[in-house]
Amino acid sequence: MTPATLSPVAFVLKGYPRLSETFIAQEILALEKAGLPITIVSLRRPTDKKRHPIVDEIRAPLLYLPEYLHEAPGKVLKSWWKVRRLPGYSRAFAAWIRDFKRDPTSNRGRRWGQALVLAAELPDDIARIHAHFMHTPGSVARYAAMIRGLPFSFSAHAKDIWTIPEWEKRDKLADAQWAVTCTGSGADHLHGLSPADGRVSLVYHGLDFSRFPHFDSVRPSRDGSGEAVQILSVGRLVAKKGYDDLLDALARLPTDLNWRFSHIGGGDGEGLRAQADRLGIADRIEWRGAQSQADVLEALRSADLFVLASRVTDDGDRDGLPNVLMEAQSQALACVSTNISAIPELIRDGETGLLVPPQDAAALSIAIEALIRDPQRRLAIGAAGEARVRGAFGHEAGVQDLLARFSAP
Known part of the structure; x- marks a missing residue:
């Protein structure tokens, strides 16, 4: 496959760059290096104060759409005037009206306005519009692709699969030329909603092990009897990451164990800090905030144990295949997590990590204690986890799969 066979593609993202979406930046850079011309389209501007170094390696031009239509009414009106006579406009408008009747929200109206701007400002050589996440980016990409008469495809991940209504998933799958998702559970779910033509495929995003x-x-063989065992978790401070469950689990650990817990990730942690105070463990916890990939790597290498207490929230939101677990295992760091979503696709319980039921602080505490007290078992599990992630979850296979899709007629 040569660059000459790869036509330019617009990638529609909810926000760019984002510290929590290194897997998307990793994919874009790899595709770009393989010769795929990419234009990045972002529905909102960055809010993170830091950014990963990988972002500086990406050369794709970047188009920001107006996040709120009232901030750029002239641009939206000018875009509508430009695209209103395109052959695909009527079909796109009819699709949006159907959607708006079922979802009469300002968010739905904003997606239509953003799609108008995207259709008007998209470079003429773009041959496909591809969305990362099938919810709001998928809506903008779908409407704009209809207006411009371009093929539409998307990558689905986690929240976007489980928190939007079935009618919306069915419509997007019917209009997409193809779709990929990074978990077996997500692929099974979407298969049941899509036309029976194999348009949904499982493609793990994996890790770039050069990083x-x-x-x-x-x-060191710390066992909690002397020097403190270093426990680490990386993730946004949102409900689906289960940090309140993790704090409860830590508070249940026997008082004779010496441990410290460090957290890396953005989000509002005020409630969790208050919880740690109530539980009497605040003096053992360090909240480091959002960090760069280099800082995360250093933290993984300094830790003894990695814990991620993922769970399903009341609205159905959940993790897919958390990159942070693959990153931890790549450093031979023993992991404790929960048996939801695609986590069991990565971690084999008792062999390459320990898995417990979600929202079960007692079981989580028992698993953490077992690995604190047994450094040799931690080392064995860490080595097995590294062997599995490096053997089955490299990013190269996924990149080649996507290149084949993007180069197809």
Whole structure:
């Protein structure tokens, strides 16, 4: 496959760049290096104060759409005037009206306005519009693709699969030329909603191991009886990450164990800090906030144990295949997590990590204690986890799969 066979593609993202979406930046950079011409379209401007170094390596031009239509009414009106006579406009408008009747919200109206701007400002050589996440980016990409008469495809991940209504998923799957998702559970769900033509495929995003090279040093054999065992978690401070469950689990640990917990990730942690105070464990916790990928790698190498207490929230939101678990395992760091979504596709319970039921602080505490007290088991599980993630979850296979899709007629 040569660059000459790859036509330019617009990638529609909800926000860019984002510290929590390194897997998207990793994919864009790999596709770009393979010769795929990409234009990045973002529905909102960045809010993170830091950014990962990988973003500076990406050369794709960047188009920001107006996040709120009232901030750029002239641009929206000018865009409508420009695209209103295109052959695909009537079909797109009819699709939006159907959607708006079922979802009469300002958000739905904003997606139509953003789609008008995208259709008007999209470079003429773009041959496809591809969305990362099938919810709001998928809506903008779908409407704009209809207006411009371009093929539409998307990558689905987690929240977007489980929090939008079935009618919306069915319509987007019917209009998409193809779709990929990064979890077996997500693929099974979408298969049941899509036309029976195999347009949904499982494509793990995996890791770029050049950014997470093998860790050669030997971790100390801390067992909680002397020097504190270092427990780490990385993730946004949102409900689906289960940090309130994790704090409850830590508070249940026997008083004779010496441990410290560090958290890396953005979000509002005021409630969790208050919870830690109530539980009497605040003095053992360090809240580091959002960090760069280099800082995360250093933290993984300094830790003894990685914990992620993912769960399903009341609105159905959940993790897919958390990159942070693959990153931790790439550094031979033993992991404890929950048996939801695609986590069991990565971690084999008792072999490459420990899995417990979600929202079960007692079971989570028992698993954490078991690995705190047994450093040799931690090392064995960490080594097995690294072997599995490096053997089955590299990003190269997924990139080649996507290149084949983007190059197809």
